[in-house]
Amino acid sequence: MGKRTIVALPGDGIGAVVLKEAVRVLDAAGFEAEYVYGDIGWDLWCKEGNPLPQRTIDLIAQHKIALFGAITSKPKDDAVAELAPALHGKGFTYSSPIVGLRQHFGLDICIRPCKSYKGNPLNFIRRGTTTPVEEPLIDVVIFRQNTEGLYGGVEWSNPPAQVYDALMTHPKFRENFGWCPKEELAVSTRIFTKKYTERIVRAAFEHAVKFGYKSVTVCEKPNVIRETSGLMWKIAKDMQKNDFPSIKLLNTNIDAQMMWLTKNPEDYGVIVAGNMFGDIASDAFAGLIGGLGFACSAQFSEDGIGVFEPTHGSAPKYADFKVSIVNPIAMIESACMMLDYIEEKAIASRIRKAIATVIEEGKVRTYDMMKMAGKPEVIEQGAASTSQMTDAIIACLK
Numbered sequence: 001m002g003k004r005t006i007v008a009l010p011g012d013g014i015g016a017v018v019l020k021e022a023v024r025v026l027d028a029a030g031f032e033a034e035y036v037y038g039d040i041g042w043d044l045w046c047k048e049g050n051p052l053p054q055r056t057i058d059l060i061a062q063h064k065i066a067l068f069g070a071i072t073s074k075p076k077d078d079a080v081a082e083l084a085p086a087l088h089g090k091g092f093t094y095s096s097p098i099v100g101l102r103q104h105f106g107l108d109i110c111i112r113p114c115k116s117y118k119g120n121p122l123n124f125i126r127r128g129t130t131t132p133v134e135e136p137l138i139d140v141v142i143f144r145q146n147t148e149g150l151y152g153g154v155e156w157s158n159p160p161a162q163v164y165d166a167l168m169t170h171p172k173f174r175e176n177f178g179w180c181p182k183e184e185l186a187v188s189t190r191i192f193t194k195k196y197t198e199r200i201v202r203a204a205f206e207h208a209v210k211f212g213y214k215s216v217t218v219c220e221k222p223n224v225i226r227e228t229s230g231l232m233w234k235i236a237k238d239m240q241k242n243d244f245p246s247i248k249l250l251n252t253n254i255d256a257q258m259m260w261l262t263k264n265p266e267d268y269g270v271i272v273a274g275n276m277f278g279d280i281a282s283d284a285f286a287g288l289i290g291g292l293g294f295a296c297s298a299q300f301s302e303d304g305i306g307v308f309e310p311t312h313g314s315a316p317k318y319a320d321f322k323v324s325i326v327n328p329i330a331m332i333e334s335a336c337m338m339l340d341y342i343e344e345k346a347i348a349s350r351i352r353k354a355i356a357t358v359i360e361e362g363k364v365r366t367y368d369m370m371k372m373a374g375k376p377e378v379i380e381q382g383a384a385s386t387s388q389m390t391d392a393i394i395a396c397l398k
């Protein structure tokens with residue numbers, strides 16, 4: 001295949017730092033691509049009043065595959081305060097460009113694998129029954145519905161009259177919230193549609209079959225959030241019965257799942273959840289395999305657009321270090337997910353093997369792997385810099 005064109009979206013803070021490192025690894029591994037760079041993030045908001053300009057949307061629409069670093073997001077009022085003075089009072093309102101991107105392109109399927117690397121000093125351990133310490137190998141893949149639910153953006157403070165009146169038709173609303181003046185109400189909706197709930201659940205089952213996982217766990221809260229969590233659970237039950245009888249279907253509530261996490265994480269395989277609970281579960285499982293420095297993700301749409309990003313944010317407190325200390329592995333792993341997606345599996349596999357070798361050898365470790373507080377001094381204290389970690393991975397490519 002000829003040269004691919006990849007849209008590179010560095011974003012803010014450490015997003016830009018780690019994206020550069022991922023591109024270095026891709027080049028070294030022989031992935032032939034041209035990168036076209038797109039603007040996204042906080043600077044764009046401050047300067048143009050739009051953190052996701054149309055020109056960036058056009059680039060992604062044209063080339064279909066994007067690597068994304070991370071962006072900085074801030075609450076509404078802080079955002080307005082940082083807008084360029086000339087843009088004040090012109091009706092610009094801030095919303096997260098990555099959430100916007102997911103919705104614009106319908107990137108509804110989000111996959112977040114959490115697999116422990118042998119020799120990672122951050123791997124989860126627990127007191128054993130037969131040995132003093134057990135280190136269960138975690139191999140969990142979270143399927144997060146990426147466009148609906150609590151991240152759908154359908155929300156109001158002081159809702160318009162029609163919305164308020166509609167809410168008042170619900171007996172529970174009247175009973176429990178009817179006392180509250182409209183202007184003092186804040187409402188965020190949790191919308192699940194059958195179509196996209198089915199898509200994420202089916203994607204989870206298909207992944208389980210393809211990669212030999214024994215179970216799919218729906219991690220929601222259908223006993224309390226009856227309509228939306230209930231919809232996902234019902235869809236999963238029917239789908240398992242009709243289409244995936246060989247895969248075991250489990251049901252955990254998100255709160256209980258957070259507890260089971262440290263008791264028996266090895267019992268879980270594929271987990272499927274709505275947007276918010278998927279986000280929570282994926283950060284929680286990432287904690288068992290080394291934290292955000294190791295947590296990668298892929299997201300794609302029905303029509304094949306794919307955006308690949310580490311799940312961490314822009315970590316502004318580390319962004320301006322003269323020598324960057326953050327761990328590039330989450331971003332490099334996200335690039336591997338991109339390679340899998342575009343059928344460059346052999347290159348992905350070589351990069352993953354190189355990462356595994358560096359981790360197992362244990363000679364090169366970023367500050368997080370050494371359990372240090374993130375300060376510039378960590379380099380003098382023996383931690384590898386971001387680029388030294390990348391160099392080590394490149395050196396192990398075979």
Ligand code: NAI
Nearest residue numbers: 070071072073098292293311312313314315316326327368
């Ligand atoms: P964060 O993920 O940026 O950082 C939290 C902490 O995790 C850091 O202080 C650091 O200790 C650790 N960490 C993150 N990435 C690491 C890496 N590669 N290597 C080693 N340690 C790492 O989350 P935070 O501080 O809550 O948010 C910072 C900004 O990022 C906010 O503006 C937030 O809105 C945004 N954000 C953006 C996301 C995105 O672009 N997809 C996702 C999450 C947060």
Ligand code: MG
Nearest residue numbers: 279280283311
């Ligand atoms: Mg998150």
